[in-house]
Amino acid sequence: MTALSYSAPSSVEDAIRILSGASGMAKVLAGGTDLLVQLRSGRVKPDLIVDTKKIPGMIGIREVDGGFVIGAATSGALIGEHEALGKAWPGVVEAANLIGSTQVQGRASLAGNLCNASPAADSVPALVAAKATCVVVGPKGRREVPVESIVIGPGRTSLARDEFITEFHLPKRPPRSADAYLRFIPRTEMDIAVVGAGVNVTLDAGGVCREARVTLGAVAPTVLVVPEAAAALVGHKLDKATLDALDAAARKACKPIDDKRGTIDYRIKVAGVLARRTAAIAFERAGDR
Numbered sequence: 273m274t275a276l277s278y279s280a281p282s283s284v285e286d287a288i289r290i291l292s293g294a295s296g297m298a299k300v301l302a303g304g305t306d307l308l309v310q311l312r313s314g315r316v317k318p319d320l321i322v323d324t325k326k327i328p329g330m331i332g333i334r335e336v337d338g339g340f341v342i343g344a345a346t347s348g349a350l351i352g353e354h355e356a357l358g359k360a361w362p363g364v365v366e367a368a369n370l371i372g373s374t375q376v377q378g379r380a381s382l383a384g385n386l387c388n389a390s391p392a393a394d395s396v397p398a399l400v401a402a403k404a405t406c407v408v409v410g411p412k413g414r415r416e417v418p419v420e421s422i423v424i425g426p427g428r429t430s431l432a433r434d435e436f437i438t439e440f441h442l443p444k445r446p447p448r449s450a451d452a453y454l455r456f457i458p459r460t461e462m463d464i465a466v467v468g469a470g471v472n473v474t475l476d477a478g479g480v481c482r483e484a485r486v487t488l489g490a491v492a493p494t495v496l497v498v499p500e501a502a503a504a505l506v507g508h509k510l511d512k513a514t515l516d517a518l519d520a521a522a523r524k525a526c527k528p529i530d531d532k533r534g535t536i537d538y539r540i541k542v543a544g545v546l547a548r549r550t551a552a553i554a555f556e557r558a559g560d561r
């Protein structure tokens with residue numbers, strides 16, 4: 273058995289060089305709340321761990337051109353404490369803050385939540401509903417890609433073995449815009465989503481929805497963007513007919529599994545109910561701005 277090596281580079285360039293030169297399996301480390309659990313259980317057996325937290329910019333939140341740049345290893349706790357971010361993107365912040373306990377919040381990052389590639393990851397439906405992008409770096413350079421292009425299946429990402437994410441970008445918002453995220457879990461604390469729903473809307477002065485994006489988590493191998501559900505909202509106020517159409521579109525999009533947390537039928541029903549409730553919160557928030 274070879275020993276596990278650990279490296280904590282202080283620049284993106286060094287991290288890429290170390291990852292590119294690694295023989296065997298190399299894993300990038302952010303907060304470790306997934307990776308360390310997997311190491312202990314023997315589920316992953318890397319030869320090298322590259323800790324990204326000493327790289328400038330990996331932790332922290334900046335406002336740029338009216339939008340936000342969030343370092344990939346920024347903890348849920350820091351995200352929750354950022355007033356301007358919480359005002360602009362309450363759904364993204366509430367999703368990030370649903371991850372784990374207070375202790376987990378001190379470490380858990382958006383990049384780790386995304387790249388662990390669990391279908392039930394809480395921050396991902398909210399980030400995708402927000403049209404967030406992320407910056408991927410590697411030996412071939414830097415590219416900015418939509419968050420939804422990263423996860424390609426449970427536990428699998430589109431990143432090359434020597435690539436990693438450095439930051440997330442949330443765009444500037446028009447007036448009367450807001451987002452929301454809700455998940456359903458069997459217990460009241462510390463459980464994995466049976467369904468998660470993200471809704472991001474822009475309303476006009478009369479409360480009619482002009483733009484919408486609706487996402488669902490934990491009901492397919494990767495987060496679903498549901499254009500039919502968004503279409504049910506656009507051009508409408510949030511009345512009963514609109515909510516019924518949203519509910520039906522959300523249910524129709526689901527391709528869930530059957531497991532101990534819920535049957536296929538149950539998950540589909542919950543997806544419709546959650547989409548309704550999440551949309552109601554997003555509309556109410558947007559109307560207040």
Ligand SMILES: Cc1cc2nc3c(=O)[nH]c(=O)nc-3n(C[C@H](O)[C@H](O)[C@H](O)COP(=O)(O)OP(=O)(O)OC[C@H]3O[C@@H](n4cnc5c(N)ncnc54)[C@H](O)[C@@H]3O)c2cc1C
Nearest residue numbers: 300302303304305306307372381384385387393394436437
């Ligand atoms: C008790 C407990 C409760 C939890 N509850 C929830 C919950 O309610 N909801 C939920 O969604 N999750 C939950 N989780 C899972 C976990 O906390 C989250 O997925 C968390 O966001 C992972 O972030 P991290 O920084 O700790 O990732 P890490 O463990 O450091 O990394 C996770 C994965 O992402 C990769 N990675 C990390 N950073 C990068 C990067 N910059 N670029 C590319 N790949 C990278 C790693 O190589 C690894 O494969 C829970 C975990 C625990 C232990």
